[in-house]
Amino acid sequence: MAHDKKLHLIAGLAISLVTGILVSLLTKNPMVIFTSSCLATVVAGAGKEIYDSFYPESHTVDKMDAIATFCGGLIGSTLALAIVSLL
Numbered sequence: 001m002a003h004d005k006k007l008h009l010i011a012g013l014a015i016s017l018v019t020g021i022l023v024s025l026l027t028k029n030p031m032v033i034f035t036s037s038c039l040a041t042v043v044a045g046a047g048k049e050i051y052d053s054f055y056p057e058s059h060t061v062d063k064m065d066a067i068a069t070f071c072g073g074l075i076g077s078t079l080a081l082a083i084v085s086l087l
Helices: 003-024 030-054 063-086
Strands: none
Touching: 003 030, 003 063, 030 063
């Protein structure tokens, strides 16, 4: 896996993990926690690629970056649920 994709994976994991834990402070519904943390990751990944599209001279749009971010988000969302269930 390319270094850039690893960074996207880690960013997605971090975004969803933090979001999942923060949402769990508001509700204990696992579906809401998982969906919210996944949605935050999708917004961040897509938002980053949209941002990149506005600056083609210094950024490259790559749909695989967004996919890597979302894959990290799935891992982070699952970890968030696991952590919340232990608390």
